Structure formats: structure tokens, C-alpha cells
Amino acid sequence: MSNVQQYLLTIHSDKEKALSIAQDTTRGLESKQLTLIEVVQSLGEYINEEDDSIRARAIDYLSQVIGRLSPTFLSRQQIQVLCQFLCDRIEDGGAVGGLRKLQALGRFNKEMAAMTFRAMLDRYQDLQIRPQAQRLQILELLNDLMLKHRNALKELGNESIVGITDLVSGEKDPRNLMVIFSILRVVMVEWDIPGHAEMLFDSVFCYFPITFRPPPDDPYGITAQDLKSRLRDCIAASGHFAPYAFPQLIDKLDSTSPNVKKDVLQTITACASSYGITTLSNYSIMLWDSLKFEILNVQEEDIAEEALVSLQAIAIRLGLGLDSTDPKTPLARYLRPITKECNEQLQEPQHKQAKPAGQILSALGTSSPVTFFLIVKAIVPSLMALYQDAESIAKQRALLEVLVQIFDSAIAVYGTPSIPAPNTRVENPLEPFKDRLFELNSQALMGSAADEVSFRVVALKALLRLCLLRRYLQDNEIGMAVQYFDEIVLLEDPSGKDDLKREAIQALVELSRIKPNLIMDITFPAFMAKLPDSSPSDDQDYLITLEGLAKLSVERYVADTLIRRLLNRLDIVLQNDGCSAYPQAILSTLHYILSQRDLDQDPNLSSYHERIVVGLTSQVVLASVGKAPTTALNEEPTLEILGRLAVMIVRALDEHKQQSVALHIYSLFVDEADFVPVPFRGNVPKLQMSTMILSASLMAGVRHSVSLQFTDPGVGPINKTLAELVRIAFLEDVPPLRQAILRQIGLLTNKFVLPQDTESVLGILKNLLLGLSETTSASENAVRIVFWVAKGLILRLAHTDEILERLLNLLSVKECGIASARGFGLLLAPDEVLSKENGAQIRLLAKQKVFNICVPNIAKEFRRANPATKSNYLVALSGILEHMPTEVVLPEIDTILPLLLRSLDLEDSDVKAATIQTLTVVSQENPKAIEGHVGSLVSRLLKCVTYPGVNSADVRHNALRCLRVFPGRVKDSTLLPYKHTVTRGLLNVLDDPKRNVRKEAVECRVAWFNMDEPQSD
Amino acid sequence: MAEVLNANPTIRNASDLPSRRRQAHAQPSSTTPKGLFSSIVPPSAYLPDPFSPSSSSASDQDDADIEPIDEQEIYDLISPISDPEHPLTLGSLSVVNLPDIFLTPTFPERGSLSPLTTLTVLVTPTITHCSLATVIGLGVRVRLEQALPPRFRVDVRIKEGTHSTAEQVNRQLGDKERVAAALENGTLMGVLRKMLEGCESGAV
DSSP: OOHHHHHHHHTTTOHHHHHHHHHHHHHHHHTTSSOHHHHHHHHHHHHTOSOHHHHHHHHHHHHHHHHHSOTTSSOHHHHHHHHHHHHHTTTSTTHHHHHHHHHTSTTOOHHHHHHHHHHHHHHTTTGGGSOHHHHHHHHHHHHHHHHHSHHHHHHTTHHHHHHHHHHHTTOOOHHHHHHHHHHHHHHHHHSOOGGGHHHHHHHHHTTOSOOOOOOTTOTTOOOHHHHHHHHHHHHTSOGGGHHHHHHHHHHHTTOSOHHHHHHHHHHHHHHHHHSOHHHHHHHHHHHHHHHHHHHHTOSSHHHHHHHHHHHHHHHHHHTTTOOOOOTTSHHHHHHHHHHHHHHHHHTSTTBTTHHHHHHHHHHHHTTOHHHHHHHHHHHHHHHHHHHHHOOSHHHHHHHHHHHHHHHHHHHHHHBOSSSBOOOOSSOOTTGGGHHHHHHHHHHHHHHSOTTOHHHHHHHHHHHHHHHHSTTOSOHHHHHHHHHHHHHHHHHSOTTSOOHHHHHHHHHHHHHHHHOHHHIIIIIHHHHHHHSOSSOOSSOOHHHHHHHHHHHHTTSHHHHHHHHHHHHHHHHHHHHSOOOTHHHHHHHHHHHHHHHTSOGGGOTTHHHHIIIIIIIIHHHHHHHHTTSSOOOGGGSHHHHHHHHHHHHHHHHHSOHHHHHHHHHTTTTTTOOTTTOOOSTTOSSOOHHHHTTHHHHHHHHHHSOTTSOOOOSSGGGOSHHHHHHHHHHHHHHOOSHHHHHHHHHHHHHIIIIISOGGGHHHHHHHHHHHHHHHHHOSSOOHHHHHHHHHHHHHHHHTTSSHHHHHHHHHHHTTOTTTHHHHHHHHHHHTSOOSSSSGGGTOOOOTTHHHHHHHHHHHHHHHHHHHSOHHHHHHHHHHHHHHHHTOOHHHHGGGHHHHHHHHHHHTTSSOHHHHHHHHHHHHHHHHHOHHHHGGGHHHHHHHHHHHTOSSSSOOHHHHHHHHHHHHHSBTTBOHHHHHHHHHHHHHHTTGGGGOSSHHHHHHHHHHHHHHHTTTSOOOO | OOOOSOSSOBOOOGGGSOOOOOOOSOSOOSSSOOTHHHHHSOSOTTSOOTTSOSHHHHHHHHTTSOOOOOHHHHHHHHTTOBOSSSSSBTTTTTSSOGGGEEEEESSGGGGGGOOOEEEEEEEOOSSTTOTTHHHHHHHHHHHHHHHSOTTEEEEEEEOTTSOTTHHHHHHHHHOHHHHHHHHHOHHHHHHHHHHHHTTSOOOO
16 A cells, blocks of 8 residues: 555544654655655545545645655755646645745745745635635745745736735635735835835725724634734835825724724824835824824823824924924924914913813923924913913913923933933023023912912922923022922921922922932021921921921931931930920931931941930930939830830841840840849839830840840849749830830740740740639739730740630630730731831741631630620631731631621621721622622611711721622622612711711712613723 | 814813812821821830720710811812813813802701701803703702702702803703603713712722
8 A cells, every 4th residue: 555545544543643654755755765756646546536635635645745854855856846736736735735845945946936926826816715724824825935935926026916915805814814914014015016005005904993802712812902013014014105094094083982093093103103204294284183183172081192192203203313403394394383283272271272282292392302492492482471471370370381391391302410311412492591481480489379389389390390401500590499499398388288398398309319419508407407406385397397308318418417417406405305296206207217228238327326226225214213314205105216216226237236235125225333124123113114115126126046135144044034024014004114015025925935945935824824714803914915925926836726725715704805805906916016027936827827726716606605705706806807818818708707797786896897897808809708698788887887876987987888899899689689778878877977987978879879770881 | 972062161270179178287296296207107006905995985086076068078079070071070170169059057047956958059161052051960969969968958050140041951950850850861861970980989
């Protein structure tokens, strides 16, 4: 049996095997056991078969054989013969594949390419009635020829243009079109097409606009955008298309579909960027006349945006390589009607079309220095005149806004000192107006009434841009502007809108980047002079000054000086008596400035440590024992801010320095003779006790690898310290001091206790728990301590199961149940001291674990609990859920939801608020979960919004928000039965005494009202 | 869309529209630094204490001061409505203005005994022959009726001297049955819904 016979027999059942038969034949040919003639002849009886499919498979066999031959095996004559043979049978499947293989061979020449091409045209005049796959194969062959034998086809000239256009016309399949567009684009760009421009253009433009939408499963990965881009490349391929393209595109701009409009505009932009200058120039004004409508009568912002891009593209193209401002250039002729129109629109600057006119000028102005020059020359003089004659501030403001847009283009064209634009020979056309512009804007900013805020804001923006513009204002002029900005920051009435002040500070920050010396020389002294030496009794103007200084500290040089000066000022302020708010504000300023810097890298770090951590701390301590005067620093709120500063600085210190800090956590850098550390003493006066706030900060700042040793040799082991802290915490009832001690307990158990010692901490915890259940009147402090110790251990996942089990048991204890329930909120709450930044061990799975242990237990025990303690479980649950990531909660939502619903019936506002928060998140993330509970949710949430009653404003507000989440997320059919209940139920809430509640009620009602209406796009 | 009646109206800058001023710089407090620092420096660390619930004290305090519905609130309700012709709000087109909103007790003789309040909103069309004045008036009316409690009597009128057929429009806007009939009209409701879309603050 011949190979071809075997091939035909197996190809259906076993493709692999069939292909290996073809391979055999190939091998036979290459080893000269077979000749090509024999192979071709062996096909003899099949290629004249009546049955198409047999013919096709026989030819396919030949193609497979050819495809497997080494590229140089066939001689030119052999290729010639095969090519002829295949071209004669090109309609039989497989032949095209063979030709694709042949044409890839080096010896395939021009004549063969032409022959193949003609055979294709000749035999496939009816291409469009063939199946898609076959069409694609032909197109791919054509594409191959275009790639490898382009000159051969090109030499056919008109024949190939007409031929290809005819061959591909009428195609509708997106895959085929992708190929066709790329073939046609080559013809359009490389062939000599003037005689056929219209035909070629029509052959592609008939597809415009592309409305293709890929099928849902999108098997071919072709998007509408792919087709649009390729089609656009074709339309933009040749300037010869201009006479057809522009009028037709402009026509299509009338479409009502925003997508089509956008496509048209993007295509115009592509054409403008690619057609020749002379060609484009013929149509530029006609294009302007149509594009302007899209911008001036803006209906959709993004369409106007695209139209601006098109206008800009035309200007860029016409101005390419141009540096003459001669009015006869194509660019100047294009711009003339534009500036004329814009000038007319700007006559009434408050009208709607003035703003787009400004946008047009600004967009064009950025396209090149020449364009900018021409626009400024045409527009600015008349703007100045209009401004001069403007009868109202509102009108002046509108004109200034246009100027700001023009200045923005100026900065785009000429750059700023820090980001210069490429050099240009075109002089800055704003030069002649410099003095006038500076004066006008200064006048508007400083000379108008203080309450003309929006006007002054625009003037400030304009002035800032003038200062930023490269090679424009002199340093002394910029200095004047800096003075104005200073004045605004320092003097403006703080009770009004702060827009202007914010802008002024922002302006100073921007100027500090390009002219730091001006800020140092002018702003700095002005601001420092405003800071009093002692606390003023009632006015808080210093806050504004400090805020300004803090914001200006972005530049390093500026910040260094500022920190030094502020510390000096603080020393002076502390010596004078007075309200502590002022020194607190100075410390907060320092905190802000330091928090903006990379302290690890700061060369001044050790001086901050000496002055702030060591210096101020020992000052506090000495005052607390009467060896120095007490100051505002000794007050708890001040101590807290100082503590935060200390944490930040200590954290950045190196290991060695931290070690010395660790030694002073309780001695606080003061000699033992002067101050005995607080732990292990009885009856410590409050003033000394308050230093525990600083101790907590120091402890928070040092790394866990630094071993804690306290100066008193007897205090050595951590457990002893821990026990002592527990003792002090138990007795302390001043909240900030108690909190400081509790945090130390948390830090010790979490960060410093070694893993092998957690067992003994657990022992301490067990004793405490024992104490709790024995006493009849449990002290709240004892519960606090229990939960802080537990928090420290649980976050590092030490003995979590055992601890949680014991804590959960507390919920059923009558005496301490409710306090314990609240304690669950503490376990996972983020804490600023026991935090990752401070090196606390917070394991990723801690939250998940707490959830997994507590929630099933609570759900189970809740059912069994007696009525008196039932609510404890709900409170505990809300505390746990408050800080739980949604992805942990959602899988268990069916267990939790009934409990959450019960929580809404409690009176406790905190629990209610937290529960509503959880419900809101759940409804947002997983609306399906609540579908079965909508009825009870609606009725309970409606109860939560009633007033007067137990619901706090927060609860009312959040409940409304939660209700508002349902429409659009939960299925309409589930919600509709409650629509009436909700909209009626909210009627009274519209009269709530709180404005933000009413606002939320209005929105919630609208959401429910609109529900069954069809969504309009 | 039909031909635009007033293609180039005057626009007010958003920052110039009347708004409730932020209650900047409230009482000085020793624990929370003001302004810039309040966002940077967290409030005093011991304040959120889960062991001492906030409910009792907080709700007493926050319900103590009542914020009555005032003209500014009405203005905030209707100024974001979009104009049917332009993608601009009625506020920025000065179609609704704060001084043209009046809240008066419906029965002043009964003093605070009667909570009934009459709200009058005067609408200023952008041009005197604006045929969309009725639609705008309807939009304002619908919005207010959805957003205000039932003790308010809403009266939307065209401001005197600003429209050629003000009488006719007012009669239409004041006639309950005609308003109700108009709201049955699907096309009209579509236009109104589009206008009111701007009032929703969007995603929750």
C-alpha cells in the first residue's frame, strides 16, 4: 500500500500516525529512496476524485510532506513545478497550506509569488461564500506573501491594489478583518495609490464605526478595541484619504452614541497626527468648525476632552519643526479663527461657554512654543482690557481663571526651574506683560475684600504660577509673592473658609522646593516672630503659625533649623507659666515634623535623643520629686505627646543606644539619689506616678532583642516586674496612668517575655482569674489586667486556646460577666503602643484563631445562658467582630447573623453601633447572606432609627446607612415587599433633630424609592 | 436631544455657592490638638476604653442640641439637581438661590404649638421664555416632597418677573392633581429621574 493510501486511511482515526507517514515519505525523499515525481504521481488517482474531501486530503498529504522537508532540499525547478501544481488545485483544501510552506522557502521567487497571487484572485472571486476558516487561510497566505514577497506584489501595481481590495471586500468575521486591515494598511502606505485612493478608503471605511461586541466567552481574544485600532491605522495610513476621510468623519460626529463620537474623534486625532502638513492644512479650519461644537456645547466631559485632544493634535502636526511666528504659516492660519472665536466667548467670561474657550486655549497653548506665542499674542491683550473694564469681581475672577489656564500652558511649554522644558528659540510672549500681570494678580490677592475667597484663591494660583514659570520673575518679585502668602497664612481670619490659607501654604511648600532660601529668609522669621514666648491666655493664633511651619518642613534644610528653633522656644515657654495647650501644640508640631522624616537616616537623631528623650524626660522627673519647678510637661496630656515623640525617636536608635535606654525605663535618666523608680514602692505620689507614661513609651520604643534590666538589682527578672506592675495597676484609678501601666503589662507579656517563660505568665493569669471568680464584687481593674495580659499572649499566639476558654467562662459569671464581655473588644483592638511598628509580636493568624475559638462557643453558650447573662455573649461577640477582617466573618455569617439580630435589641449603643457596622459590611460584601433575614433586619434597623429613645445619633445614622446598602445589592424581588414599610418608616426620620441623620434618611429613602425603576444608563 | 434653548447661560463657581461653613476651630481642648495635628496626632490614647461604655453620656449630649431644618438645608437638597439642558446644577446656574427660600410657620398665631411649616421656593429660569421652567419646578417639588417630613407644606413658584408665562407655570405647579398626573407620564419621569441623579451621593 502506498504511503498516500495509508495516510488517507489513517488521517481520520489517528492523526499522529498519519503525520508520521508523511514524515516517512519526507525521509524517503531526503535519503533519495523516493523522488519528488514519484510522490506527486502517487497522488494521481486521488486528485481527480469526485469527492472533494478525498482530493483535499491527498493534497494535504503533499503539503505535509513539503512542510517537513529541510528548507534547502527543493531546487528552484522543483518548487516551480510544485507551485504550479498547487496553484492549479488551489481550491482543493490543503493546497493553500502547501503554498504557505513553499513561499517560505528561499528559492521561491517573484514569478512564483505573482503566479500564486493571480491564482488566488482568479479562483477565489467568490471568497465570501466560503467558510470562515478557509477564508482565513487564504488571507493568511496573502499576508505571508505581503511579508515575504512584498515587492513582487507591489510590481503588479494596480492589479494588486484592485485585486486585493476585491478579494477581501464583504468580509465580516472579526478574525479575518484583523488580517485584512493589516494587509490593506501595507498597500495604503507603500503602494502608489493616488488613482485608487477612494476605492481603498471605501474598502475600509465601510467598517466604520466598529460596533463589534465579542461574544461572552470570547474564544478568539479579539476586542472591539483591537479592531478599532487597526481600522484607525488604515484610515490614517495615507494623506490621500483626506478628501474622503475628513468629511465623512465629521458627518459621523453627529451620531448620538457617545462611543461612536469618541471613536470618530480618536480617528481624527490619528489622521491629524499622520497626514502631511499641507494636506491637513486644507482641512484644519473645517475640522475646527465641527470640533468646537463638541467642546463649547459640552454634553459629556470625556467627549469634549477627546475633541480637545484632536484640536491639539492638529496644532502639533501643523507646528512640527516650526519656529517662526509668521502669520502666514498653516499653523497661524489654523489658529486665527480659533482665537477669534475664543475671544468672542471670553467677552462674557461668566457664561457657560467661556470655560471651554479657556480649555481650548490652554490645550492648544501647550502643544508648542509657537502655538503658545500666537495664542498669547491674540488673547492676552484683550483679556487684560476686559479685566480692566470688568464691572464685577465675579467677572474678574472668571477672567483670571482663563489666565491661570494660560499660565499652565506656559509652564508646560517653558517648564519650571526644577523641571525645565526643552529649549526653544521662541521668546516667552508673556514677557511684555510681566509687570502688569504681577501687579494685577498681587492687587487681586491682597487688595480685595477678605471675604472674596474664591476670587483671591484664583489670584493666588495665578501668582504662584508666575513664580514657578522658568526664567520669568526675578527673585525679589518672587520674594514679594512669598510675603503675600505669609501674610495670608498668618493674618487671615481663621473662622472663615480656610481654602485660601490652604492654598497659600501649599504655594509656599511648592516655592520651598525651588527657592528654599526665600522661605528661610522671609517666611521663617515672619512665622517665628508670631510665636509668643509664653502661653497666651485665650487666643490660639499660634496654632495657625505652627501648622504653617509644620507644613513647610518638607525641605530638609528648612526642617533642621525649624526643629532647633522650636525646641529653644519650648524651653522658654516652659519657664513661663500658662495654659498647657501651647507647649502641647509645639510638641505636636515637632511630632508632625519628625514623623515626616526618615529618622533612621537622620544625622541629627542623637541630638534629638539627647534633647527630647533624655533632656525633657529628666526635666519631668526632677520636677515630679520637687527638685525642679513643675511645668506644663508634668500634666498627663502633655506627657502623652512627649511619650509619642519619645517612642518615635527611640525606635530609630541603634541597638547600642537602645540598650542604654532600656536601662533607664524606670529610672528615666535621673540619678538614683534624686529619684527612686516607681515600681516596688508604696504610696507613690501622683506626680511621680505620672512618669509611668514615659516609662511605657520608652519600653514601647526599644526592640524585643534588647534585654530589659532595671537599675534596681532586685528588679531583675521580668516576672517580678510583671507581678509588681499588676499590683500597681490594680490600685491605680487615674485613667491615663492606669492605661500606661496596663500597656507596660501588655508590652512585657507580648514583646519581652521569652517563649519558654510564657508558661509562668499563664500562671499569673490563672491566679488573677481565680481571684476574679472568688470575690463577690469583682474589681473592674482586675478584669482590665486579665484582658491586657491575655491580649499580650494571644497576639503572639501563646496558649491561646486555654486563655480564651477561661475568658469565655467569665461571661456567665454574674459579677464580672459584663466587664469581661467588654474586655473582648480589647483583645484584638489595634493599639498605638502595642503595635507592629513598636516590635510587638502580632501573629497573622491571631484574629482568625480568636474568631474560630470564640464564635462557635458564643453561639452555643448563648442559647444555654440564663437571661441575666445572655447579653454578655452578644457584647463579647460585637467586640470580637469589630476588628475582624470581613473575609474571616463571611463564611460563618449564618451562625452569627441570628446573634447580630439579637444584639440590635440591646440598649447598649456601642454594641448596637458595632453590630450595625458589621451588618453593613456583610450586606455590602455578601448580600446573599442576608437575603433570608431581610424582614427582621428591616424591622430592627427601623427601630434603631427612632427618636427620641435609646438610639444615639451615631446608631441612627449607621442604621440608615445599612438600610441604604440593600437596594441594588440584595435582589429587588426580596426587597420590594418591604419598600412601603421602609419608605413610610423613614418619614419621621426626615424630621430627626440631627442634620447628618436627616441627610442619610433622605438618601436611604431615595434608594428604596428608586428600586423598582429600571436603571437608566 | 431637541434644540438647546439657552446654550450659553451664566455659571456660578462652585466655591461661591452658599454652603454651611465648616465649624472650624471649635472649642479649644487640651487633649486634642486642633487643625493639622488632629489628623496626625491621634487623640489622647486612653479615651477609647472598651470597659467604660460611651452610650449614656454621649447620647445625652448629642441629642441635646437640636439642628432645625433651615433654608441652607433646603438649598443643599435642591441645588445639586441637574438642569435638564446642561450637565450643570440648578445651584451653579442660579436657578435656585438661597435668598429665595422661605420657611414660615403655617399657623404663626399658634406659635410653637403647631409644627406645620410652609416652605416657599422661588425658581429663577435662566431665560424668560424657558419652556423647561415647569419641568425644573416639578423636579424641585418632587425632590422636596421625597426629602422633607410631612409637616412641611411645599410651594414651588417661579420668581416674579423672571418668566413670560409665570402665572401659567405656577398654576400648573400648584395644582396637586396636575402634578400627580404629570408624574404618571413615563417620559417626564425619565427626565426628572435624570435630573435628580445628581442628588445622590453615590456609593455607600
